[in-house]
Amino acid sequence: MKPNIFDFATKELSQDAFLTWLLNxxxxxxxxxxxxxxxCASEFVKELIKRKIPEFNEEITVVIAGxxxxxxxxxVEVNNQYLLIIEDKTNTQRHSDQLLNYKKFATDWCIDNNYKEPICIYIKTGNESMASLNGVRKEGFYIYNRPxxxxxxxxxxxxxNNIFNDFKLRINRLENENHLFKEKKIRDWVSSDxxxxxxxxxxxxxxxxxxxxNNPNKGFWCAILDWAEWGIFPVYIQLEQAKLCFKISTHPDDLDFHNDISQAEIRDQFHHKLMEMARENDYKEIKRPGRFGNGKYMTVAVVEPQDWLGNEEDSINIQEIIRKLNLYKTFLSEVRLKKITTV
Structure with a gap:
């Protein structure tokens, strides 16, 4: 495969440069x-504007991007009346109030310069959860993603053009890698899978x-299937890559009010109640973890990968996985109905 400049220039600043180059x-x-x-560039500009103004059909007469x-x-300034501001992300996410601050600055500038309301775009070429992207939308930004x-x-x-085609080859490769998990053996999964x-x-x-x-062991990808209270304590199912964990939070930020019960005591209570109901419902695959932690987010029971995801030598059966995960979610909802004995 011939060398591709964007395999070496992988930072967000390099992507900023390509997008600005294309917009110009x-x-x-x-x-x-x-x-x-x-x-192509004109179509790009129009697509971005149409995120906010779907009926936009003006002829483009001036474009300046920086x-x-x-x-x-x-x-991006378009036709001396539209201002687009773009937050460009690869694998990072928004932080603090950066999007709100950018939108306020752009709004004030548009008022001072007699422009229409700014068009705020969030370009994402990496992956980001729907929950996170919904937060972006709530802050007034429109999503333009890798697909x-x-x-x-x-x-x-x-x-x-070589620059254009190098970027196109790389972005297509990233998109294709995002779907390889459907055919790969589970044991071969990597971060993109x-x-x-x-x-x-x-x-x-x-x-x-x-x-x-992120953690000292290089971190892991996780999915939180649901989050609701048992008494005052949030209990939830978390997929820690291939491990399915039933967990409880005693983090002060997650509680509605102060509690005097110890972390170990609440962990043990939840563990015993969950295991009791697992036996009653014949969920033999729900087991005690190898060891109990004593932190703010504690695992009280686990399901091994082969019992929900599949054997590591196989590819996944997505419908069967979803069926099992929904069963576990329903089961945990039933556990939450059982009252905590001490708060």
Whole structure:
């Protein structure tokens, strides 16, 4: 495979540069230099505007795009009346109030310069959970994700520009890698497979969230299937990659009010109640963990990978997995109905 510049320039700043470069090709002054690239760039600009203004059909007369303006990754001025601000993400997520701050700055600038309301775009070429992206939408940003970019670039096979085609090859490879888990043996799964799997789960069933958990052991991908209280304590099912865990939180931030019960005591109570009901419902695969922790998020029971995900030498049966996960969610809901004895 020939060397691809974007296999070496993998940082968000490199992606910022490519997107800004492509957006500038939308200006009509570039139409004679490379008409095909200009057409793709114009389509890109229109798609971004239509995220906020679906009926947009104006002729594009002026496009100016740049980077790093008041910490905004990419800005675009269109027809001297539209301002687009773009938060460009690969594998990171928004933090603190950055999106709200960018939107406020852009709104004030548009008022001062007699522009229409800003169009705020969140471009994501990595993977991010629906729960996280819904938070982005609530802050007034419109999502333009990797499948959107793949569809745009692939719709222009006639373009011969090397920069364009290198980026297109890499983004297509990332998208394809995201779906390989469907055919691979479970034992061969890597980070992209767990992300793709959790994305599929959230499309096929209701889950609370999924994300990467960093820890001293290099971290892991996890999915929280549900989250609800048992007494005052949140109890939930968490997929820690191939391990299914029934867990309880005693973190002060998760509790509605102060409690005097010890972590070990509440952990043991929940464990005994859950195991008692597992026996009553003939869930023999729900077992005591190898050891009990004593932190703020504690595992009280586990289901081994072969009992819910499948044998490591096989590929997955997604419908059977979803059936089992929904059964465990229903079971945990029934456990929550059993009152805690001491608070």
């Amino acid at each position: 090709w939308a200006d009509p002054s570039n139409s004679d230099i490379d008409p095909k690239l200009h057409d 980077r790093q303006w008041e910490n905004i990754d990419i800005w 959107d970019i793949v569809a745009l670039l692939n719709s222009h096979p006639e373009i011969q 767990w992300q793709g799997f959790f994305q599929l789960l959230e499309q096929e069933m209701e889950i609370a969230d999924w994300k990467f958990v």
